[in-house]
Amino acid sequence: MIYECLNPGWNDWPTVFPRLQANLLEGAAAAEARYVSFENTWMYGRIHGRPLTEDLPHAPEGPNAAARAHMAEALLEAHRAGRVRATMGRASELFGPAVFGSLMGERVFPPALAGKPATVAGDPDTPHTYTYVPDLGRFLVTLGEREEALGRAWHLPSPQTVTTREFLEMVFADAGTRPRIRRLPKFAVTTIGLLNPRLRGAAEVVYQYEEPFIVDHSRFQQVFGGEATPLRDAIRATVAWFREHGSPSHRRRPSQEADRTSEGS
Numbered sequence: 374m375i376y377e378c379l380n381p382g383w384n385d386w387p388t389v390f391p392r393l394q395a396n397l398l399e400g401a402a403a404a405e406a407r408y409v410s411f412e413n414t415w416m417y418g419r420i421h422g423r424p425l426t427e428d429l430p431h432a433p434e435g436p437n438a439a440a441r442a443h444m445a446e447a448l449l450e451a452h453r454a455g456r457v458r459a460t461m462g463r464a465s466e467l468f469g470p471a472v473f474g475s476l477m478g479e480r481v482f483p484p485a486l487a488g489k490p491a492t493v494a495g496d497p498d499t500p501h502t503y504t505y506v507p508d509l510g511r512f513l514v515t516l517g518e519r520e521e522a523l524g525r526a527w528h529l530p531s532p533q534t535v536t537t538r539e540f541l542e543m544v545f546a547d548a549g550t551r552p553r554i555r556r557l558p559k560f561a562v563t564t565i566g567l568l569n570p571r572l573r574g575a576a577e578v579v580y581q582y583e584e585p586f587i588v589d590h591s592r593f594q595q596v597f598g599g600e601a602t603p604l605r606d607a608i609r610a611t612v613a614w615f616r617e618h619g620s621p622s623h624r625r626r627p628s629q630e631a632d633r634t635s636e637g638s
Contacts, residue, residue, distance in 0.1 A: 482611060
């Protein structure tokens with residue numbers, strides 16, 4: 374069994390990511406191993422507030438989303454050709470213990486615990502599905518174990534969808550601080566992406582945060598069952614983890630912080 378959960382830097386997706394998957398597919402084919410790929414939802418493009426279902430066509434916007442679409446199509450083609458036995462599990466923006474790089478990671482939980490503003494992109498008053506990372510492992514295992522999972526993509530169950538503002542209010546409530554939100558307008562995210570290639574991927578998908586973005590996982594539940602961790606429980610566990618462990622920036626040595634600053638992070 375091979376689980377593909379790779380994630381190179383955003384600026385490397387168009388050139389590095391497809392090659393990584395191609396190499397893994399070769400290994401899986403040689404070993405006759407079943408292949409389970411963990412994917413995001415970028416390949417769908419703009420869905421104009423409609424719920425995301427697995428049968429939506431791929432309409433990616435930007436090079437990173439196009440790379441994701443290409444990889445998904447290449448994996449399904451490898452399955453149809455009989456090279457591997459493959460399936461894909463997809464999820465929305467991630468959060469949870471030890472999740473730093475997500476938009477609901479280091480820029481939200483540590484600031485909330487410190488009583489500082491959480492930084493978000495887009496409109497915080499639109500519904501957005503967020504996926505709890507500890508749930509993903511068991512759902513991906515399900516896909517790897519079940520024959521009926523093969524040859525298609527599945528949306529992995531997420532906690533109930535709320536607005537980003539409601540999500541953040543729960544974070545601040547568990548942190549014991551007053552809710553403070555700093556909203557980055559679209560032009561600011563785009564500008565940051567132009568200046569910092571490592572954040573360019575986020576600029577591609579700001580539209581996901583400007584309109585309702587609701588991931589429908591009903592097909593997974595109808596076939597396999599399984600419930601995501603309730604949102605309040607997931608947020609409470611994540612706040613507790615960050616309260617105990619902090620974030621990488623809090624633990625850097627002065628020389629590391631200087632290196633990070635020089636990189637324009």
